[in-house]
Amino acid sequence: MAAALQDVFPMSTMPRKNNWASDASYAVFDQGSIATKALERILVDFARLPTNWNSYGAPRISRDAIDAAHEALFELLATGATMPHLVPTPGGGIQAEWHDDLKSMEVEFVSPIHIDFYFEDEGLNIVEEETLGIDLAPLYQRISEF
Numbered sequence: 001m002a003a004a005l006q007d008v009f010p011m012s013t014m015p016r017k018n019n020w021a022s023d024a025s026y027a028v029f030d031q032g033s034i035a036t037k038a039l040e041r042i043l044v045d046f047a048r049l050p051t052n053w054n055s056y057g058a059p060r061i062s063r064d065a066i067d068a069a070h071e072a073l074f075e076l077l078a079t080g081a082t083m084p085h086l087v088p089t090p091g092g093g094i095q096a097e098w099h100d101d102l103k104s105m106e107v108e109f110v111s112p113i114h115i116d117f118y119f120e121d122e123g124l125n126i127v128e129e130e131t132l133g134i135d136l137a138p139l140y141q142r143i144s145e146f
Contacts, residue, residue, distance in 0.1 A: 035083045039073055042086050049088060059092040064111035069094040072109065072136060081143045098146040105142055115139075 046061045053060070069086075073096060077083065084096035084107075093110045102123040108116040115132040119142045128138065 035077045043070055046088050054090055058090040061088050062092040065093040065109045068112045069109040076143055082146050100146055103145055107139060
């Protein structure tokens with residue numbers, strides 16, 4: 001039986017309604033979908049990474065980063081977003097990446113109130129970069145492009 005995120009972090013947040021979750025997308029949330037199961041499995045793997053997981057002294061992936069990624073990405077998947085490529089960051093965060101022919105979006109989850117957002121559209125010569133708090137509107141506005 002596969003481990004669940006709550007087995008690694010017993011008090012970890014699970015998908016929950018918050019002040020930036022839309023009622024419509026939350027209503028169609030399916031914790032059993034292939035994408036949500038894959039996300040859960042990846043986050044469990046990240047939670048289990050030891051200190052120095054990259055052999056350059058990286059800290060463990062922080063619980064705050066895992067909780068922030070868990071909640072935001074489950075919300076995005078519930079709205080029909082494509083599954084991002086996920087990587088642990090050497091600073092203890094989690095980065096989600098979406099790439100298309102001319103577009104890239106990268107979101108680094110550091111904590112629930114510190115989320116770094118980067119979007120680039122080479123075709124339209126658009127670059128957006130900012131640190132988000134709990135208002136993930138820029139992320140939600142751009143995710144439909146992938």
